[in-house]
Amino acid sequence: MVEKKKFDIAVIGAGPGGYVAAIRAAQLGKTVALIEKEKLGGTCLNVGCIPTKTLLANAAVLHQVKRAADFGISTGPIAVHYEKMKARKDQIVAKIRSGLEGLLKSNKITIFSGAAQFESPRELKVMGRDNLFLHADKIIIATGSVPLDVPAFPCDHERILNSTSILELAHLPKSLAIIGGGYIGCEFASLFAELGTKVTVLEALPSILSAQGPAIAQFMSKALTNRGIELRTNVKVQSIANQKTQVKVSLVGGEELEAEMALVAVGRKVYTDGLHLEKAGIPLTEKKTIATDEHMQTEVPGIYAIGDVTGQWMLAHVASHQGTVAADHAAGHEASMHYEAVPAVVFTSPEIAMVGLTLEQAQQKGYAAVQGTFPYQALGKAQGAQETEGFAQIISDKKTGQLLGATVIGHEASNLISEMTLAIQNELTLESVLETIHAHPTIAEAWHEAAALANGMPIHFPPKRSS
Numbered sequence: 001m002v003e004k005k006k007f008d009i010a011v012i013g014a015g016p017g018g019y020v021a022a023i024r025a026a027q028l029g030k031t032v033a034l035i036e037k038e039k040l041g042g043t044c045l046n047v048g049c050i051p052t053k054t055l056l057a058n059a060a061v062l063h064q065v066k067r068a069a070d071f072g073i074s075t076g077p078i079a080v081h082y083e084k085m086k087a088r089k090d091q092i093v094a095k096i097r098s099g100l101e102g103l104l105k106s107n108k109i110t111i112f113s114g115a116a117q118f119e120s121p122r123e124l125k126v127m128g129r130d131n132l133f134l135h136a137d138k139i140i141i142a143t144g145s146v147p148l149d150v151p152a153f154p155c156d157h158e159r160i161l162n163s164t165s166i167l168e169l170a171h172l173p174k175s176l177a178i179i180g181g182g183y184i185g186c187e188f189a190s191l192f193a194e195l196g197t198k199v200t201v202l203e204a205l206p207s208i209l210s211a212q213g214p215a216i217a218q219f220m221s222k223a224l225t226n227r228g229i230e231l232r233t234n235v236k237v238q239s240i241a242n243q244k245t246q247v248k249v250s251l252v253g254g255e256e257l258e259a260e261m262a263l264v265a266v267g268r269k270v271y272t273d274g275l276h277l278e279k280a281g282i283p284l285t286e287k288k289t290i291a292t293d294e295h296m297q298t299e300v301p302g303i304y305a306i307g308d309v310t311g312q313w314m315l316a317h318v319a320s321h322q323g324t325v326a327a328d329h330a331a332g333h334e335a336s337m338h339y340e341a342v343p344a345v346v347f348t349s350p351e352i353a354m355v356g357l358t359l360e361q362a363q364q365k366g367y368a369a370v371q372g373t374f375p376y377q378a379l380g381k382a383q384g385a386q387e388t389e390g391f392a393q394i395i396s397d398k399k400t401g402q403l404l405g406a407t408v409i410g411h412e413a414s415n416l417i418s419e420m421t422l423a424i425q426n427e428l429t430l431e432s433v434l435e436t437i438h439a440h441p442t443i444a445e446a447w448h449e450a451a452a453l454a455n456g457m458p459i460h461f462p463p464k465r466s467s
């Protein structure tokens with residue numbers, strides 16, 4: 001007979017949404033089951049954020065070695081051993097995964113290995129290495145998303161790859177056609193171009209990174225082109241053929257191009273396969289996502305959904321935050337999500353990081369918005385490190401000085417955005433940034449200078465000429 005167990009809270013999916021929710025629920029004294037059909041850590045740890053950023057760290061080292069002579073350092077011939085880079089990546093992922101398992105166990109969370117499906121709003125059936133029925137008072141769905149496959153050119157994972165299978169490559173392709181110039185396409189373009197692959201990005205829209213707005217798209221188009229990446233916009237890929245030694249990519253209009261491999265990066269879709277949501281009474285939206293309220297609760301009381309399945313931001317850190325909100329609420333505490341200060345980072349070279357509103361969005365919302373943009377070029381620290389490409393930009397409300405948004409492109413952008421995230425989350429003003437002493441010499445001084453520019457009184461920037 002199949003075993004039946006009872007928990008206060010069951011979490012389906014052990015990605016950065018699910019495992020954080022499980023830990024929070026356990027901290028609040030609940031008995032928690034965490035069900036995962038693949039590997040602990042989900043997309044982020046196993047085939048997303050961590051492996052890609054680990055590989056990008058290799059590229060960053062290579063970049064420094066290549067320009068060592070600029071810093072008065074001679075090197076011998078430089079060779080890239082991709083198989084060693086892959087092995088390093090695999091090792092790091094495995095180490096973090098084992099740490100995560102320990103962390104979950106130390107929180108007394110019961111981990112089940114298998115696929116969960118609803119039998120009723122409070123009942124789950126788990127099938128896999130573990131086979132059992134679970135009763136839980138509250139259930140949190142955190143099943144994430146998977147790469148979108150295009151029926152006209154499905155991935156064969158041999159030469160036509162997606163963002164998961166490309167991580168298994170054992171050697172560097174000589175040339176790579178990337179279909180899609182969004183987050184994923186541009187990050188992989190940066191990685192492989194630095195490692196020596198000839199990269200062509202094929203984007204259907206008039207620009208790459210179009211969701212990030214025209215200013216960023218324009219800056220990045222130039223930056224990526226300068227790094228040797230060929231950007232083809234307004235081109236729609238119609239089909240891809242695996243020709244054994246290469247792929248042939250056919251564009252709408254008849255043009256064809258060849259590359260050793262192709263990466264399909266045309267978006268991700270939410271993953272709810274096999275959950276039998278109908279048995280719990282949970283409908284999918286038109287976009288096939290699960291709708292929730294601000295507490296991350298679905299239409300069915302006691303059932304929550306967090307992370308990519310909600311289709312909102314598709315960012316690991318948003319999933320984690322939603323996880324704590326869902327767990328708090330499920331455990332009977334007041335908690336709700338707010339999205340005014342969500343940082344988003346694209347780990348290209350140079351990095352892009354944004355939080356809050358752009359100037360256009362702020363104006364559309366009726367703010368008398370002003371912006372201050374300070375170039376890296378004018379920072380001593382950036383000059384010293386030869387990292388002068390980029391800018392930091394602050395958007396604020398002219399009336400109250402309240403910070404509304406910030407963007408930074410350039411060296412360390414991914415770390416720099418935290419200061420503005422904290423400031424926007426806490427409704428701080430330009431004045432607060434100007435009153436804050438920023439360490440010198442640092443790249444973070446760019447925020448102080450951008451605030452001074454927005455205020456019309458920059459120190460390290462020439463005054464605006466009066467006409």
Ligand code: NAI
Binds near residue numbers: 181185187268314316
């Ligand atoms: P995306 O939606 O950002 O970009 C896909 C691009 O493919 C679009 O610009 C689209 O116009 C283009 N496209 C679609 N069909 C095409 C065709 N037939 N021919 C040519 N171009 C075509 O999706 P992406 O880059 O796959 O990323 C998915 C999500 O994953 C992101 O929205 C993001 O939330 C998340 N992500 C986050 C990262 C981070 O936080 N650093 C890194 C990677 C992904």
